[in-house]
Amino acid sequence: MSQPIIIVHGGATIFDETTHTDILKAVRRAAHVGLCVLEKGGSAVDAVESAIWQLEETELFTAGRGACENLDGEIEVDAILMDGQRLESGAVMAVKDIIHPISLARYVLERTPVMQVAGAGATRLYNEMVSFGYRKEDEPGRTSRGVHAVGCDTVGCVALDESGRLAAGASTSGWPGKLPGRVGDSPIIGAGVYANEIASASCTGKGEQILRVVMGREAVMYVEQGLSVEDACLRVMRSIREKTSGEAGLIMLDTAGSVGLAFDTPHMPVAIARNSDVVYVTMKPSMSEIPSA
Numbered sequence: 461m462s463q464p465i466i467i468v469h470g471g472a473t474i475f476d477e478t479t480h481t482d483i484l485k486a487v488r489r490a491a492h493v494g495l496c497v498l499e500k501g502g503s504a505v506d507a508v509e510s511a512i513w514q515l516e517e518t519e520l521f522t523a524g525r526g527a528c529e530n531l532d533g534e535i536e537v538d539a540i541l542m543d544g545q546r547l548e549s550g551a552v553m554a555v556k557d558i559i560h561p562i563s564l565a566r567y568v569l570e571r572t573p574v575m576q577v578a579g580a581g582a583t584r585l586y587n588e589m590v591s592f593g594y595r596k597e598d599e600p601g602r603t604s605r606g607v608h609a610v611g612c613d614t615v616g617c618v619a620l621d622e623s624g625r626l627a628a629g630a631s632t633s634g635w636p637g638k639l640p641g642r643v644g645d646s647p648i649i650g651a652g653v654y655a656n657e658i659a660s661a662s663c664t665g666k667g668e669q670i671l672r673v674v675m676g677r678e679a680v681m682y683v684e685q686g687l688s689v690e691d692a693c694l695r696v697m698r699s700i701r702e703k704t705s706g707e708a709g710l711i712m713l714d715t716a717g718s719v720g721l722a723f724d725t726p727h728m729p730v731a732i733a734r735n736s737d738v739v740y741v742t743m744k745p746s747m748s749e750i751p752s753a
């Protein structure tokens with residue numbers, strides 16, 4: 461039996477100081493909800509979906525209800541959910557006008573034979589999901605009331621359940637004013653997110669840079685090669701800075717419940733929960749401050 465643990469992040473970016481209190485509350489709540497799922501026997505995939513759903517439900521991040529507009533003033537969102545045990549993921553890309561793409565990603569993972577669905581096909585799947593009652597939609601038919609965001613605050617999560625299974629996920633509307641149809645790293649398996657039976661990673665930051673190094677897979681590969689998740693995070697951040705202009709961050713877990721995180725932006729709000737408690741919540745996480753298990 462493993463000790464369940466969950467980490468959530470609210471994006472590697474810069475947040476106005478006036479928002480910090482609400483953001484910390486939101487990541488704390490998401491980690492708490494995810495941990496409750498894990499401690500009631502839910503799977504890591506259940507916990508990641510629940511935690512990201514909570515973050516999508518706030519208007520604080522450029523994801524879910526806080527999604528920002530693309531160049532045409534429309535909302536297009538991306539999300540992914542990856543099950544490390546099955547080495548399978550479900551992802552949706554450039555889906556218009558939905559609040560909870562993470563649940564649609566779950567639907568793709570569990571109920572379809574494919575791993576990635578984009579655009580109008582994803583919308584059709586969303587309507588099918590809602591009409592089957594798999595997940596409900598509080599605002600059906602929302603059309604493009606996105607926020608005018610300055611930066612991008614993708615949300616992400618990694619979790620380990622009591623059976624030792626890992627999962628990872630991410631949800632975003634991408635960069636404000638993005639090219640319609642643009643898909644960043646977040647919903648791309650291996651780039652924004654990766655999980656297997658060894659480790660899981662959820663990345664955030666400049667998608668075009670993250671894609672170039674396939675950051676999530678690279679981070680997990682370092683753990684397979686013997687690095688701790690902490691060192692794997694540092695190593696992959698070094699790699700993205702050396703090969704691109706960087707501006708990224710990531711959170712990681714391994715099957716022992718060890719935590720890794722790193723970022724090179726002013727903020728990356730993070731909450732970590734284990735042992736029936738949210739043990740660490742901050743805008744600027746530091747490995748040396750995380751309480752030991």
Ligand code: ASP
Pocket residue numbers: 471472473612613614632633634635643644645646663664665666667668670
């Ligand atoms: N990686 C996301 C994207 O490029 C943005 C972010 O993580 O904030 O779409």
